Amino acid sequence: MSEARLRINSENVVHETIEGEVIVIDLASGSYFSLSGSAPAIWEMLAGGVTAAEAAAALEARYEADPATIGSGVEELFGKLAEARLVVEDANGNGNGNAAAAVAADGKTAFEKPAFERYTDMQDYFLLDPIHEVSPEGWPKPAE
Amino acid sequence: MSGTGPATIGREADPGLAFLGELEAAFERAGARAGHADEALEIAGMRLGLSFAGDAMREALLPPLAHLGARPAGEPDLRISVFDTASTGVEAPPLPWRPPPPEPGTNPLARYESERCCVLAAAGTGAVTAVDLERRTAIFHLADIAALPPNERAAPLREALHLLLGKLDRWMAHAGAVGIGGRGALVVGRSGSGKSTLSLSCALAGMVIAADDYVVLDLGPPPVAHAVQSTAKLTEKTAGLLEIGADTVAPEEYSFAIEGAPKAEVQIERLAPGRFEPALEVVAVIAPTVAGLESPRAERISAARGLQALAPSTLIQMHSRGATALPALAALARAVPSYSLALSTDIAANVVAVTRLLDGDD
Numbered sequence: 001m002s003e004a005r006l007r008i009n010s011e012n013v014v015h016e017t018i019e020g021e022v023i024v025i026d027l028a029s030g031s032y033f034s035l036s037g038s039a040p041a042i043w044e045m046l047a048g049g050v051t052a053a054e055a056a057a058a059l060e061a062r063y064e065a066d067p068a069t070i071g072s073g074v075e076e077l078f079g080k081l082a083e084a085r086l087v088v089e090d091a092n093g094n095g096n097g098n099a100a101a102a103v104a105a106d107g108k109t110a111f112e113k114p115a116f117e118r119y120t121d122m123q124d125y126f127l128l129d130p131i132h133e134v135s136p137e138g139w140p141k142p143a144e
Numbered sequence: 145m146s147g148t149g150p151a152t153i154g155r156e157a158d159p160g161l162a163f164l165g166e167l168e169a170a171f172e173r174a175g176a177r178a179g180h181a182d183e184a185l186e187i188a189g190m191r192l193g194l195s196f197a198g199d200a201m202r203e204a205l206l207p208p209l210a211h212l213g214a215r216p217a218g219e220p221d222l223r224i225s226v227f228d229t230a231s232t233g234v235e236a237p238p239l240p241w242r243p244p245p246p247e248p249g250t251n252p253l254a255r256y257e258s259e260r261c262c263v264l265a266a267a268g269t270g271a272v273t274a275v276d277l278e279r280r281t282a283i284f285h286l287a288d289i290a291a292l293p294p295n296e297r298a299a300p301l302r303e304a305l306h307l308l309l310g311k312l313d314r315w316m317a318h319a320g321a322v323g324i325g326g327r328g329a330l331v332v333g334r335s336g337s338g339k340s341t342l343s344l345s346c347a348l349a350g351m352v353i354a355a356d357d358y359v360v361l362d363l364g365p366p367p368v369a370h371a372v373q374s375t376a377k378l379t380e381k382t383a384g385l386l387e388i389g390a391d392t393v394a395p396e397e398y399s400f401a402i403e404g405a406p407k408a409e410v411q412i413e414r415l416a417p418g419r420f421e422p423a424l425e426v427v428a429v430i431a432p433t434v435a436g437l438e439s440p441r442a443e444r445i446s447a448a449r450g451l452q453a454l455a456p457s458t459l460i461q462m463h464s465r466g467a468t469a470l471p472a473l474a475a476l477a478r479a480v481p482s483y484s485l486a487l488s489t490d491i492a493a494n495v496v497a498v499t500r501l502l503d504g505d506d
Contacts, residue, residue, distance in 0.1 A: 014459065014470045015470070016451065016455075016470045016471055016473075016474045018447050018448045018451055018474050018477060018478065019446055019447050019448050021446075021448040023448060023451050023452055023455065023470075023474075025455060025456050025459055025460070025470065027459065027460065030456075030460050032452065032455075032456040034448070034452065119452070119456070121334060122334055122456050122457060122460050
């Protein structure tokens with residue numbers, strides 16, 4: 001399992017949890033995403049920076065499933081989130097305890113595989129007006 | 145600009161504010177040369193002060209907003225100043241940021257955002273919007289009104305309004321709004337989803353309409369959708385579907401294109417006399433899709449799907465992060481039911497489906 005500590009790419013991404021599902025909008029690409037199943041719990045941990053192993057351990061305490069199933073689900077989601085650049089490496093982070101906070105207080109529940117859906121139907125519009133971020137340190141700096 | 149001082153605080157630390165200060169000085173020079181024209185409007189219960197240097201930009205941008213009417217005297221809650229170089233002879237300060245040269249058909253934006261300031265500079269059109277969120281003021285500049293970008297003509301000053309209204313708990317949304325008896329539905333979805341056609345169909349069938357493309361939301365409770373511009377956009381194909389003839393919209397009016405076929409921008413009053421309603425309580429969110437069905441098919445969808453239909457097209461078109469706008473749009477999706485509506489080729493049946501959803505009959 002990768003030891004990379006990842007966090008939400010909050011420079012480019014806005015997100016909202018609604019009815020147990022996370023809607024994520026990537027303003028750098030024009031794509032948007034839906035996270036469901038156990039993915040919202042993992043996303044919550046990513047807000048403070050977390051490794052796949054830490055996230056899996058937290059889910060093992062929360063859900064009824066064998067560790068391998070949980071571990072592969074977390075790894076797969078981490079891969080998709082990183083590929084979509086919704087998360088970035090949190091080089092200096094040490095986590096903030098969110099993983100521990102995700103442990104259920106009232107017993108384990110059935111594990112739902114993390115679900116990740118990507119929507120690209122807004123990209124046509126976005127490509128007409130591509131955005132390039134600039135910053136006081138140097139410009140132009142293409143959006144990453 | 146009157147009423148508030150120039151953007152001097154933190155200028156050294158914030159290059160966006162420094163640029164805004166120079167732009168404000170240029171606006172003052174433009175006004176001194178070409179004359180100031182101030183408009184006091186009301187948008188979603190807020191006083192909007194529009195200041196134009198000279199008449200060219202005023203004549204181009206004001207008509208869709210003129211319905212917002214005169215507001216009793218008082219300090220504006222938000223203020224936008226507008227000028228162009230061609231008609232005033234005053235150059236804008238050089239941009240500190242330039243996006244790469246645009247590929248044909250594209251309009252890359254350089255976006256600078258800090259806690260207090262946002263600057264959007266478009267390479268293709270040369271439009272610049274600079275916003276001071278703390279003072280709730282903005283400047284919009286174009287080199288030449290003759291090169292008014294189509295999206296600016298369709299929804300004037302939307303980026304500045306989006307950013308400034310957000311500081312006042314009012315939220316721009318990419319949506320139409322139609323209703324009956326003061327109760328209405330937001331009609332949401334990306335361009336091409338059937339949003340405008342459905343909204344105009346409803347107005348032509350006797351319902352009221354606040355917008356076909358953009359509204360300002362006040363979450364209340366109850367949530368209310370306020371009209372921004374009093375115009376609607378339609379293609380010749382849409383006009384044909386809705387049986388809007390050349391006596392209402394002349395062929396030469398289909399003259400601008402944002403994407404796809406050329407569109408005409410027409411006062412709603414001309415299309416559907418007496419049907420324009422400046423504000424509607426929002427009781428439902430409807431996400432149409434063009435489906436070509438014999439009969440329309442409506443389904444209740446989750447708040448998450450409703451938000452998914454409303455938020456991405458809003459935030460991506462506003463060209464700014466909108467970190468606080470997404471929770472507001474989510475609050476609306478939680479507050480009222482959302483529906484998908486697969487549209488029929490039978491326009492009248494689509495309108496009936498909307499009226500049923502307004503009654504909560506799904």
